[in-house]
Amino acid sequence: MARSRFVTRRGFLGTSAAIGMAAAGRRYLDLRCDAGQGAETQPASDVPVACSKRGPVIDCHAHLAHHSRRDHRDRDRKLIEAADKLGIDQLCCSILTPRRPATAEGFRECNTWVAEAMKRFKGRVLGYCYVNPGYTREALEEIRRCVEERGFIGIKLYNEYKCTEPVVFPVVELAIELRVPILHHAGHGHYPFPNQTRISDGGDLAELGRRYPEARLICAHIGGGGDWEWTIKALRHADNVFLDTSGSVTDEGIIEMAARVLGVDRLVFGCDMSMTAGMGKILGARLAPEDKQKILGGNMLRLLQMRG
Secondary structure, eight states, X not given: OOOOSSOOXXXXXXXXXXXXXXXXXXXXXXXXXXXXXXXXXXXXXXXXXXXXXXXXXXXXXXXXXXXXXXXXXXXXXHHHXXXXXXXXXXXXXXXXXXXXXXXXXXXXXXXXXXXXXXXXXXXXXXXXXXXXXXXXXXHXXXXXXXXXXXXXXXXXXXXXXXXXXXXXXXXXXHHHHHTOOEEEOBOOOSSOOTTOTTOBOHHHHHHHHHHOTTOOEEEXXXXXXXXXXXXXXXXXXXXXEEEEOOSSOOOTTHHHHHHHHHOGGGEEOOOTTOHHHHHHHHHTSSSOHHXXXXXXXXXXXXXXXXXX
């Protein structure tokens, strides 16, 4: 039978992904290494990448595997290998409980595993302290222990509560005291999310940012589904809320609109495990190289430096 001249959607996407990954790698090297200036190159396994001339690449939104999975060590290793291939120097990671709302015992266990991964992948994995704000005393104690004793770089909040509920306020106040950012799960849909009745959106985070102007908040995964245009507009005047570029949605114009409306200084690069898509949407954005580098690492580096 003669081969069809028509390309199926699945075939097109598969071919596009392969081409896109190769192109992203080439463009990544163009962005990171100034050709002809004696930039040293290293194998992908050697980190950080020595040819970086413009600063680090930091994934602000990553997850390690819960240890209830038999293959958790292999999954974590593959995450680092993917980061190596894409030139990601550091990943800001959390582990979430499989079932939520998380118990105090559950989130403490997850954070212990993150601390172990920080030692296993020293200098590569940076830790977010995941807590359920409903356990006020336990959550605050855990955050302080993780940041002050274990060297965690921030706090991860999911959808146990909307960020505007008073139970969340003590966590935000402690984040201000400790000078660390909060990465908050978020999304805006035009229909209910059945399993996420308390999900926050960009408008909620903008409201929280107005209540606590000293806080540094990160609105998670603009490409995680939902109405990303609404989210960008909702954050327009929330100067202390950053927008995380992660998520598997790669609609044309996401990054450009966010940069135009919010400014590149408020965008932070993330993948949320959609690794090639996460990197590709930044490298493919119609932005100046210096603006891309701010998004890829410069802006997150500023947040990480708040503790001095």
